[in-house]
Amino acid sequence: MRIETRFWSALVLTLPLLAEMILTPLGIMLPGGVWTMAAITTVIMLIAARPFWHSAWASFKKHHANMDTLVAVGTATAYLYSLWAMMQAQPVYFESAAVVITFVLLGQVLEVRMREQANTGVEKLMQLQANTAEVWRDGRYQEIAIDQLQVGDQLRVKPGEKIPLDGIVLEGNSSVNEAMLTGESLPVQKQKDDQVFGATLNQNGTLVLRVNKVGSETMLQQIIEVVRKAQASQAPIQKLTDQISDVFVPAVLIVSILTFLVWYLFLDATVGQAINYAVAVVVIACPCALGLATPTALMVGTARGAKLGILIKNGTVLEQANQIKVVAFDKTGTLTEGTPKVTQTSTIPQVDTQQILNWAASVEQVSEHPLAQAVVATVNADELQPVHNFKAIAGQGAQGEINGHLVAVGNLTLMGDATLAPQLQTAAATYMQQAQSVVYVAWDQQVQGILAIQDQPKASAKPAIQQLKQANYQTAMITGDNQNVAQAIGQQLGVDEIQAEVLPNQKADHLQQLQSNGPVAFVGDGLNDAPALATADLGIAMGTGTDIAIDTGDIVLMKNNLTDVPKALKLSQKTFMKIKENLFWAFVYNIIGLPLAAGLFVKWGVTLSPGFAGLAMALSSVSVLANSLLLKFDKIS
Numbered sequence: 001m002r003i004e005t006r007f008w009s010a011l012v013l014t015l016p017l018l019a020e021m022i023l024t025p026l027g028i029m030l031p032g033g034v035w036t037m038a039a040i041t042t043v044i045m046l047i048a049a050r051p052f053w054h055s056a057w058a059s060f061k062k063h064h065a066n067m068d069t070l071v072a073v074g075t076a077t078a079y080l081y082s083l084w085a086m087m088q089a090q091p092v093y094f095e096s097a098a099v100v101i102t103f104v105l106l107g108q109v110l111e112v113r114m115r116e117q118a119n120t121g122v123e124k125l126m127q128l129q130a131n132t133a134e135v136w137r138d139g140r141y142q143e144i145a146i147d148q149l150q151v152g153d154q155l156r157v158k159p160g161e162k163i164p165l166d167g168i169v170l171e172g173n174s175s176v177n178e179a180m181l182t183g184e185s186l187p188v189q190k191q192k193d194d195q196v197f198g199a200t201l202n203q204n205g206t207l208v209l210r211v212n213k214v215g216s217e218t219m220l221q222q223i224i225e226v227v228r229k230a231q232a233s234q235a236p237i238q239k240l241t242d243q244i245s246d247v248f249v250p251a252v253l254i255v256s257i258l259t260f261l262v263w264y265l266f267l268d269a270t271v272g273q274a275i276n277y278a279v280a281v282v283v284i285a286c287p288c289a290l291g292l293a294t295p296t297a298l299m300v301g302t303a304r305g306a307k308l309g310i311l312i313k314n315g316t317v318l319e320q321a322n323q324i325k326v327v328a329f330d331k332t333g334t335l336t337e338g339t340p341k342v343t344q345t346s347t348i349p350q351v352d353t354q355q356i357l358n359w360a361a362s363v364e365q366v367s368e369h370p371l372a373q374a375v376v377a378t379v380n381a382d383e384l385q386p387v388h389n390f391k392a393i394a395g396q397g398a399q400g401e402i403n404g405h406l407v408a409v410g411n412l413t414l415m416g417d418a419t420l421a422p423q424l425q426t427a428a429a430t431y432m433q434q435a436q437s438v439v440y441v442a443w444d445q446q447v448q449g450i451l452a453i454q455d456q457p458k459a460s461a462k463p464a465i466q467q468l469k470q471a472n473y474q475t476a477m478i479t480g481d482n483q484n485v486a487q488a489i490g491q492q493l494g495v496d497e498i499q500a501e502v503l504p505n506q507k508a509d510h511l512q513q514l515q516s517n518g519p520v521a522f523v524g525d526g527l528n529d530a531p532a533l534a535t536a537d538l539g540i541a542m543g544t545g546t547d548i549a550i551d552t553g554d555i556v557l558m559k560n561n562l563t564d565v566p567k568a569l570k571l572s573q574k575t576f577m578k579i580k581e582n583l584f585w586a587f588v589y590n591i592i593g594l595p596l597a598a599g600l601f602v603k604w605g606v607t608l609s610p611g612f613a614g615l616a617m618a619l620s621s622v623s624v625l626a627n628s629l630l631l632k633f634d635k636i637s
Helices: 003-026 034-047 050-061 067-087 094-118 120-127 219-232 236-266 271-284 288-308 315-323 331-335 353-364 370-376 422-433 461-470 483-493 504-517 530-535 564-597 610-633
Strands: 132-137 140-145 154-157 167-171 174-177 188-190 207-211 310-312 326-330 341-347 388-393 397-402 405-410 437-443 446-454 474-478 497-499 520-524 538-542 555-557
Touching (some): 003 034, 034 050, 067 236, 094 610, 236 271, 271 564, 288 310, 288 564, 315 538, 353 437, 370 446, 461 564, 483 497, 520 530, 520 564, 530 538, 555 564
Parallel strands (some): 474 497
Antiparallel strands (some): 132 140, 167 207, 310 555
């Protein structure tokens, strides 16, 4: 039976009992008196309260106690005592058991509805996907359901239509609004060979694309899966909450028994009155709010992050982010655009610029290094010469033979004992002062020329560094680039600490050194920075076009915008703060409510019946949920 049905059934049956309580002082009673009350309460216990019994019994068999244990024990005590008291013509408390069940169910119904509201992030993501697509079949475009599409299908997307699935543009030019996935409001221009993503909006041109991802492999489904896993995960603080609950519930039962004994044995209360106090203690202490404190805040926080283009992978991330002291960045492709270009050249008198570029590009044509690609881009493909005995040297460059001559292209370390003309030394120093990388080109152990290559900082880099420093984070940059280049870029951006000429396999070691100053977050592109992302206390992976490296970082930033780094840290901190606030209020309710329910303030005419204890317990759960939902409206900037 659905919880809403159980609640409405219990409410309808409880109303006559509440009417009995109100009208009895006026001499008006239910037909059948206590027998009618007993019958109504029995139906409530059998229909509405049965799940509490099942849950409490299942926990008992595992030697645990949960919130349902308190509800089951409290209402059963009131109900069974009232049956005995009815036979002895003593006052009964059937209405206490019925009202408690009804109010507990009310709280659970409100929880369900507020949880659904908190979980709208995933539902909205699921609703983004198109239902149908125009696919080329049997010599024409046909509209078919999206779940029938396969990798390799050719689709046509008209202006104003959603792109059905991830794919590569075959024909057409258009601007595509990707805000629904990345949170980036500005449209992105798409043309032949560009990647497009399902659920994004094609704005002003017809695109023909080839599907390259379907089902769970699409960007949208990956995001949904990350958010789902995060919402289902537990923060480490939740484990502490569970441990407290295991001790708290038995302790409450003991306090309830002591309350009964003190009132009955020492304060001259009747058995019924003593039981009433004991039941109120059990009900008010029901730790429903305690159990909701962490998951509701986590659910809202991760959904809010997904809307902003920030994917928080699990609850552990929240506590890690809350402790971060240092934020370290990779340089190339993270702080900078990642697409360096050859900006200047210098050669010895006997060699012209085009010859140097041709030698360098020929050697670098099979290299995957970003600087190598910049060199290759300076010449036409048909100008490249064949290279024999090619060898890439990590952290230094590459070399190979052209027409029987050894050509080396790389940094000064690779040049070894090769001679370097004074004019090249002067040019190299000038380029490095201008924050440009210097690539040396040697022919048979003599440096023939140098190339200046520059990778501009991203527009969002400096604002991101400033925001982090304003939030009292220390910043660092770890790069394999030249010390002078790294120093110039770092100073331009305002980075606190710069570590340059670091080989890829050494980044993790440098991060460990930074960790001596406190927990460290590392921001990288999520591809070649995997060891550093794994070593850091918190790994933040930047989205990288066709692959957002979802499996790499603890937090994945969908937009290529560095200001999302401080935003992600702030969101994580605010979510974790909500968890702590929720736990605080959950405990405050119990601290205030327990002595009130136990009758410690009866001398001043302040008491709490089991029915009102049930209402207070339900309201405590609702207040925790409402506090979590406020996270939807917190300013994250």
